[in-house]
Amino acid sequence: MVTNVTNFSRSGLYDWMAQRVSAVVLAAYFLFLLGYLIANPGLEYSQWHALFSANWMRIFSLLALVALSVHAWVGMWTISTDYLTNMAIGKWATGVRFLFQAVCGIAMFTFFVWGVQILWGI
């Protein structure tokens, strides 16, 4: 049996669930923003600023940011364990895979902090 210590929750089933729950949150956020932009073709700064200053939008955005972090980690982890294997890239696969996962983790953490700064900096 292969044991994994780098996946999100140490459990494939929980990862599967986290992937779905975060996906639904992200779908709702994306569809809302897309609908908002389509419904407001002549969008002005004041309106845009007011939207992202509203408390409910901050909560919705932070929720989406958390969901994005989980979703991206599970997805990138799955891809790395499927393709960055000994069979595909040789004996250094474990090291390469760990490095790739580390870069993804740092990138996602940076995105998260950046997003929080945007939301609370306005």
Added chain:
Amino acid sequence: MGSGYCCVLFPTTLPCALGLSSVKKAVKSQRPVNLDLRTIKLPITAYTSILHRVSGVILFVGIALLLLALDTSLSSPEGFEEVRAYLGSPLAKLVSWALLSALLYHLVAGVRHLIMDSGHGETLEGGKLGSKIVIVVSAVLIVLAGVWIW
């Protein structure tokens, strides 16, 4: 497995010594021996699955651009106009369309996953049909997105 066990448990018994090749063949015929994706002809379901992953990676990289645009557009009225002006350029329109296409495909393929999780379209035929529906629906949405952007 059948007689294959004799080799493991009693490696020196007669049937094993005599029938080694036939045992090997019997074991092989029941097992998937090739899992190397690069050497297998891929069905349509594999292409929609790989596209789901490719679009996901594109979006992961694209988060940086989306955050940059959001950050600048919310920083000041000047920043907002800067982003608006930049989004009018042909290159930015192309990149926006590419990111929006990746998002729409990822969304449609993701909804299919949720439908399959609830037990629909899990057969071989159902999987193929689902893949075709994903391609058609996302293609229509991607064209509409292009119309919206240009």
